[in-house]
Amino acid sequence: xxxxxxxxxxxxxxxxxxxxxxxxxxxxxxxxxxxxxxxxxxxxxxxxxxxxxxxxxxxxxxxxxxxxxxxxxxxxxxxxxxxxxxxxxxxxxxxxxxxxxxxxxxxxxxxxxxxxxxxxxxxxxxxxxxxxxxxxxxxxxxxxxxxxxxxxxxxxxxxxxxxxxxxxxxxxxxxxxxxxxxxxxxxxxxxxxxxxxxxxxxxxxxxxxxxxxxxxxxxxxxxxxxxxxxxxxxxxxxxxxxxxxxxxxxxxxxxxxxxxxxxxxxxxxxxxxxxxxxxxxxxxxxxxxxxxxxxxxxxxxxxxxxxxxxxxxxxxxxxxxxxxx
Amino acid sequence: xxxxxxxxxxxxxxxxxxxxxxxxxxxxxxxxxxxxxxxxxxxxxxxxxxxxxxxxxxxxxxxxxxxxxxxxxxxxxxxxxxxxxxxxxxxxxxxxxxxxxxxxxxxxxxxxxxxxxxxxxxxxxxxxxxxxxxxxxxxxxxxxxxxxxxxxxxxxxxxxxxxxxxxxxxxxxxxxxxxxxxxxxxxxxxxxxxxxxxxxxxxxxxxxxxxxxxxxxxxxxxxxxxxxxxxxxxxxxxxxxxxxxxxxxxxxxxxxxxxxxxxxxxxxxxxxxxxxxxxxxx
Numbered sequence: 222x223x224x225x226x227x228x229x230x231x232x233x234x235x236x237x238x239x240x241x242x243x244x245x246x247x248x249x250x251x252x253x254x255x256x257x258x259x260x261x262x263x264x265x266x267x268x269x270x271x272x273x274x275x276x277x278x279x280x281x282x283x284x285x286x287x288x289x290x291x292x293x294x295x296x297x298x299x300x301x302x303x304x305x306x307x308x309x310x311x312x313x314x315x316x317x318x319x320x321x322x323x324x325x326x327x328x329x330x331x332x333x334x335x336x337x338x339x340x341x342x343x344x345x346x347x348x349x350x351x352x353x354x355x356x357x358x359x360x361x362x363x364x365x366x367x368x369x370x371x372x373x374x375x376x377x378x379x380x381x382x383x384x385x386x387x388x389x390x391x392x393x394x395x396x397x398x399x400x401x402x403x404x405x406x407x408x409x410x411x412x413x414x415x416x417x418x419x420x421x422x423x424x425x426x427x428x429x430x431x432x433x434x435x436x437x438x439x440x441x442x443x444x445x446x447x448x449x450x451x452x453x454x455x456x457x458x459x460x461x462x463x464x465x466x467x468x469x470x471x472x473x474x475x476x477x478x479x480x481x482x483x484x485x486x487x488x489x490x491x492x493x494x495x496x497x498x499x500x501x502x503x504x505x506x507x508x509x510x511x512x513x514x515x516x517x518x519x520x521x522x523x524x525x526x527x528x529x530x531x532x533x534x535x536x537x538x539x540x541x542x543x544x545x546x
Numbered sequence: 547x548x549x550x551x552x553x554x555x556x557x558x559x560x561x562x563x564x565x566x567x568x569x570x571x572x573x574x575x576x577x578x579x580x581x582x583x584x585x586x587x588x589x590x591x592x593x594x595x596x597x598x599x600x601x602x603x604x605x606x607x608x609x610x611x612x613x614x615x616x617x618x619x620x621x622x623x624x625x626x627x628x629x630x631x632x633x634x635x636x637x638x639x640x641x642x643x644x645x646x647x648x649x650x651x652x653x654x655x656x657x658x659x660x661x662x663x664x665x666x667x668x669x670x671x672x673x674x675x676x677x678x679x680x681x682x683x684x685x686x687x688x689x690x691x692x693x694x695x696x697x698x699x700x701x702x703x704x705x706x707x708x709x710x711x712x713x714x715x716x717x718x719x720x721x722x723x724x725x726x727x728x729x730x731x732x733x734x735x736x737x738x739x740x741x742x743x744x745x746x747x748x749x750x751x752x753x754x755x756x757x758x759x760x761x762x763x764x765x766x767x768x769x770x771x772x773x774x775x776x777x778x779x780x781x782x783x784x785x786x787x788x789x790x791x792x793x794x795x796x797x798x799x800x801x802x803x804x805x806x807x808x809x810x811x812x813x814x815x816x817x818x819x820x821x822x823x824x825x826x827x828x
Contacts, residue, residue, distance in 0.1 A: 245727035249639035252632045253653045266674045321569035347815040349755025355789050360583050405576050436559035466664020468758040493666045516670040527659045
């Protein structure tokens with residue numbers, strides 16, 4: 222009897238104590254789920270708003286390069302190609318540079334130099350996108366047109382197949398320039414992940430290779446890189462995700478012209494630059510819906526790429542956790 | 547023959563290491579070039595008028611950025627105000643309460659995806675759910691779009707910073723009879739406070755310079771406005787509109803604004819790093 226009573230009172234006091242706990246834990250759980258809800262809500266809201274355009278144009282929306290606000294005929298091919306090409310250029314330049322920076326910081330730099338150089342490179346990521354755009358348009362584009370583009374045209378312009386890609390008017394505004402500036406913008410993201418994964422390579426592994434007489438380059442290329450390849454690919458994908466969605470810098474320097482062009486030195490557009498330029502000007506419902514369909518497309522592509530990147534990086538973390546344990 | 551191979555390996559090594567130094571200089575060179583451009587183009591126009599006068603009309607030789615600066619402060623303040631509690635509570639779940647549940651890695655995963663999602667899409671999303679439904683462009687819509695950028699940053703840093711608090715501290719507090727919420731708020735948050743504040747500073751620095759999510763939400767406003775129900779001016783929006791204009795004063799103000807915003811963001815980033823390093827050294 223008394224045992225039951227004390228059990229009841231103990232239970233009651235535990236209940237009283239846990240009310241605060243329940244409220245607190247409940248709200249933390251709610252907001253954790255909120256992160257889920259945000260992602261789902263973005264997909265649903267964009268899909269609903271994009272539906273009029275997608276149902277009107279069907280699959281043709283993806284394959285047509287027509288973009289005519291007057292006749293309300295819209296196809297996404299030009300911005301899709303522009304997005305992919307600028308991001309590809311950014312990766313072709315950004316990945317080797319990031320690798321070199323990560324190599325320098327992890328294997329070559331003296332201890333006192335590691336932090337300042339690492340911080341300076343990471344600060345490149347802190348500079349707002351619009352600043353890259355202004356600098357790219359007013360400072361870099363004229364320099365590029367005068368000094369770099371003629372050299373590239375001389376070097377590659379005469380080649381078969383890819384030659385036409387490197388011919389064009391020296392205006393400095395265009396697809397290549399946008400890709401180049403994107404490369405600088407993704408370098409801090411890719412190089413900092415490469416640095417992090419290079420640092421986790423066990424010392425003994427590297428020292429064994431050095432003891433066998435390997436050069437620094439051989440240690441990095443044949444020991445560090447194979448050991449960290451999953452993480453390196455994850456970092457590259459993360460950078461690619463950033464490059465695909467980057468808006469303001471590209472909007473400033475790409476020239477914002479619809480249509481497909483062989484030359485990388487001609488103005489073009491990307492999904493995000495088209496949105497930034499035209500969204501508030503779109504006066505017809507079908508026009509707005511087509512632009513939102515572009516946004517949905519961009520979001521789906523980046524979510525897939527970023528998910529892939531995260532899966533790779535998580536796999537790496539798990540294998541490390543396993544080795545430590 | 548073997549000597550030849552040896553020389554070749556060494557040459558390849560030197561060559562690649564030299565390239566690696568060169569590309570590092572390449573990266574640093576662009577940071578220097580960007581900053582130098584901002585100072586040489588913007589410093590001369592960064593005078594008191596920038597802070598006291600509002601954005602001029604086309605062709606006007608006077609005017610400043612006062613309304614845009616106040617707009618950016620308001621938008622950033624509310625963006626951080628909305629985003630921080632959500633981010634901290636969600637991050638708290640991930641490390642404090644949800645460690646053993648399947649939902650935790652899933653939320654972490656989604657959060658990491660949102661962290662790098664294109665910000666312009668967030669602008670389109672807020673346009674769809676707020677601007678269309680609730681009477682047009684407004685400062686509130688802009689602040690919500692910015693909050694969506696703050697949330698994943700704060701979730702990530704909270705999650706990481708709580709992990710630095712040793713479990714023995716939690717156990718000690720629980721053993722003394724403290725309820726879990728009290729353990730979290732007065733023990734865990736307190737010992738992780740430097741890290742949590744750093745996360746908020748980094749999130750603030752991130753949204754101060756954001757342009758894309760504001761284009762279709764707060765829209766911009768050429769007049770003085772502190773009413774969050776109305777379209778709200780912001781520094782990045784003014785820079786975007788003024789930089790490519792044919793008017794001299796507008797271009798000058800765009801450079802002054804660009805310098806102002808970059809300095810603010812860089813100082814906040816460096817402060818956040820110093821802050822974090824200082825606390826780790828203790």
